[in-house]
Amino acid sequence: MKRLIIGSWKWLDDRLGVSHLIAPAAKHLVPHDARWWYVFGSATLLAFIVQVVTGVALSFSYVSSASQAYETLQFITNQAPFGRFLRGMHYFGASAMVLMVGAHMAQTFLFGSYKYPREMNWTTGVLLLGFTLVMGFTGQLLRWDQTATWSVVVAAEQAGRVPLIGNWLAQFILGGTIIGGATLSRFFAIHVFLMPAFIFLFIGLHLRLVLRHGISEPPVDGKKVNPATYRAEYEDLLRKTGRPFWPDGAWRDFVFGTAMIVAIALLAYVVGPPRLDKPPDPSVLNADPRPDWYLLWYFAVLALIPPKIEGYVMVLAPAVIGILLLAAPLLNNRGERAPSRRPWSIAVVLLSVIMIGSLWIEGARSPWSPNFDPPPLPVRVVGADSGPIFTGAKLFRDKGCLNCHLIDGYGGRRGPELSYVGDKLSQSDIIIRILNGGVNMPAFGKTLMPEELAQITAFIQSRKRSPSAISGTNLGSRER
Amino acid sequence: MNEATTDRPAPERPLTPEELTRRGFLEKLCLGLGGLCAAILGIPLVGFVIAPLFRRTAGQWVSIGNITDFEIGKTVKVTLVDPSPLPWAGITARSAVWLRRAGAEEFIAFSVNCTHLGCPVRWLPEADLFMCPCHGGVYYADGMVAAGPPPKPLIRYEARTAGGRVEIKTMAIPITTTL
Numbered sequence: 001m002k003r004l005i006i007g008s009w010k011w012l013d014d015r016l017g018v019s020h021l022i023a024p025a026a027k028h029l030v031p032h033d034a035r036w037w038y039v040f041g042s043a044t045l046l047a048f049i050v051q052v053v054t055g056v057a058l059s060f061s062y063v064s065s066a067s068q069a070y071e072t073l074q075f076i077t078n079q080a081p082f083g084r085f086l087r088g089m090h091y092f093g094a095s096a097m098v099l100m101v102g103a104h105m106a107q108t109f110l111f112g113s114y115k116y117p118r119e120m121n122w123t124t125g126v127l128l129l130g131f132t133l134v135m136g137f138t139g140q141l142l143r144w145d146q147t148a149t150w151s152v153v154v155a156a157e158q159a160g161r162v163p164l165i166g167n168w169l170a171q172f173i174l175g176g177t178i179i180g181g182a183t184l185s186r187f188f189a190i191h192v193f194l195m196p197a198f199i200f201l202f203i204g205l206h207l208r209l210v211l212r213h214g215i216s217e218p219p220v221d222g223k224k225v226n227p228a229t230y231r232a233e234y235e236d237l238l239r240k241t242g243r244p245f246w247p248d249g250a251w252r253d254f255v256f257g258t259a260m261i262v263a264i265a266l267l268a269y270v271v272g273p274p275r276l277d278k279p280p281d282p283s284v285l286n287a288d289p290r291p292d293w294y295l296l297w298y299f300a301v302l303a304l305i306p307p308k309i310e311g312y313v314m315v316l317a318p319a320v321i322g323i324l325l326l327a328a329p330l331l332n333n334r335g336e337r338a339p340s341r342r343p344w345s346i347a348v349v350l351l352s353v354i355m356i357g358s359l360w361i362e363g364a365r366s367p368w369s370p371n372f373d374p375p376p377l378p379v380r381v382v383g384a385d386s387g388p389i390f391t392g393a394k395l396f397r398d399k400g401c402l403n404c405h406l407i408d409g410y411g412g413r414r415g416p417e418l419s420y421v422g423d424k425l426s427q428s429d430i431i432i433r434i435l436n437g438g439v440n441m442p443a444f445g446k447t448l449m450p451e452e453l454a455q456i457t458a459f460i461q462s463r464k465r466s467p468s469a470i471s472g473t474n475l476g477s478r479e480r
Numbered sequence: 481m482n483e484a485t486t487d488r489p490a491p492e493r494p495l496t497p498e499e500l501t502r503r504g505f506l507e508k509l510c511l512g513l514g515g516l517c518a519a520i521l522g523i524p525l526v527g528f529v530i531a532p533l534f535r536r537t538a539g540q541w542v543s544i545g546n547i548t549d550f551e552i553g554k555t556v557k558v559t560l561v562d563p564s565p566l567p568w569a570g571i572t573a574r575s576a577v578w579l580r581r582a583g584a585e586e587f588i589a590f591s592v593n594c595t596h597l598g599c600p601v602r603w604l605p606e607a608d609l610f611m612c613p614c615h616g617g618v619y620y621a622d623g624m625v626a627a628g629p630p631p632k633p634l635i636r637y638e639a640r641t642a643g644g645r646v647e648i649k650t651m652a653i654p655i656t657t658t659l
Contacts, residue, residue, distance in 0.1 A: 066569050067569060153597075157597045176532045178653050180572055282574055283574040
């Protein structure tokens with residue numbers, strides 16, 4: 001039996017040439033000290049394979065129709081066997097792919113692996129990063145819930161800022177001039193056919209380049225890249241100390257990749273897929289669209305850039321960052337590779353991580369967004385249960401002040417916290433600010449009656465550290 | 481391991497001028513036919529995909545209710561349905577406007593899209609303000625910017641009264657172009 005199987009395999013292998021195709025790649029020599037730092041590229045590839053497998057499975061039930069996609073997602077999530085798990089795998093697989101591609105890029109940059117002769121390895125990798133982010137964004141839209149439909153509008157608005165062709169780009173994204181039947185199918189085609197085709201193509205090219213130029217050896221202090229001698233030195237290194245990729249190098253990729261898939265599966269099982277928002281009805285305006293976590297930092301950028309330059313930032317910043325990333329190896333493709341001799345490379349990676357991390361935290365907090373449904377201030381916070389302070393507190397909420405200002409933990413964070421503003425501003429300061437508005441604050445001069453103004457002012461003035469300073473009728477004790 | 485960088489086999493003998501000419505012709509023929517095939521496939525593909533850029537849908541007047549349905553000085557949400565939706569649009573064919581009855585016969589219809597990045601603004605009736613949930617844009621009751629990043633006031637739909645009914649003219653989602 002064993003002989004029959006072996007004989008059959010040899011016959012097939014001879015006719016198909018499988019070993020002939022795979023053996024050179026599997027057995028190609030890699031530097032003996034290319035160890036755990038080198039697992040992120042294969043992990044990215046593995047995460048992409050997870051996406052393909054789970055995506056194909058989901059497509060068996062998903063209907064890319066504007067009127068039915070939401071219902072099919074509910075079916076997949078709540079009724080189909082393994083549907084919830086597969087959606088979770090697809091979501092956390094996407095997260096893993098974004099994380100791994102980022103880690104792979106940071107490692108490549110820190111090790112100077114983008115230098116001669118691997119410039120195009122880097123460039124194709126940058127394009128793969130871009131495709132990955134497009135996949136992430138379009139994937140979120142295929143959820144086709146309320147957040148998705150409004151996110152399409154936000155994307156169209158951003159595209160609209162591109163000079164000259166902005167309106168065309170916006171219409172291209174919407175599939176017309178409004179959200180409608182044509183919108184979802186465009187994103188489905190981009191997410192399921194177009195981008196994966198590009199990713200397959202560029203992964204093929206990227207791997208071809210990895211084989212062509214070899215895996216870069218870990219950098220050594222003082223050992224510079226000289227294009228005139230590098231290839232010969234690398235060949236010599238492999239001849240003396242190289243190890244076959246299979247299995248000497250590959251086992252770490254398999255261990256790390258397995259750990260990643262187990263983590264994805266655990267998260268999919270325990271946490272589950274992202275919650276479906278309300279149905280995609282553009283006439284329902286109680287919406288709070290937010291991007292998935294990997295683009296939350298950009299959501300923060302859009303809120304924090306000064307309005308006067310935001311048009312330029314929206315268009316030019318991605319273009320400049322893209323060009324810089326693509327051109328990086330062409331600008332600096334020789335010399336030192338060791339991060340210890342290139343401290344600026346460490347600074348660039350650290351600054352990028354800190355910047356994106358800080359923006360991500362701000363995006364998650366979104367302090368610039370009003371709190372649309374703040375609970376009424378309790379009497380213990382107001383410090384009165386009747387009189388002008390009490391009425392002023394009620395008006396403070398009714399007139400929208402509490403949507404943006406925080407008082408003792410209640411309200412929004414759009415404007416400054418006013419818990420102790422009575423210690424800082426006089427009565428006239430408060431009145432002037434209310435009537436005329438201020439930076440990022442509407443003027444209420446035309447909408448408040450004089451007695452309303454007096455009551456709100458009384459309430460705001462009473463926001464002091466010392467309860468004894470509160471003046472009003474029927475004071476309660478103001479808890480801190 | 482590096483691979484050989486050249487794929488072209490060395491010719492065994494010098495090519496004759498006839499062969500060079502014939503090969504040159506065949507190369508050009510193959511490339512030309514390849515280009516023709518790409519055009520046959522590509523032109524309809526590109527045309528089909530970018531067709532929405534050239535599809536002009538003229539705004540249509542749609543009736544949204546009796547004049548008496550709306551109270552003077554009040555702003556309310558009115559739901560519209562795309563007059564000519566694709567059959568599979570479902571509930572995505574719906575949209576909304578904020579309608580303000582400013583006088584006996586005067587109506588102002590605001591787009592619900594924030595002029596910053598298009599998120600849906602909400603009306604706070606007691607505060608007389610529109611607020612945007614995304615990046616904190618705030619507008620006064622007349623649509624003028626009160627705070628936050630919006631670069632311009634809320635876009636207005638054309639609105640009119642006819643035969644005791646209020647009508648507004650549908651339009652595209654307003655796209656802010658600042659450059």
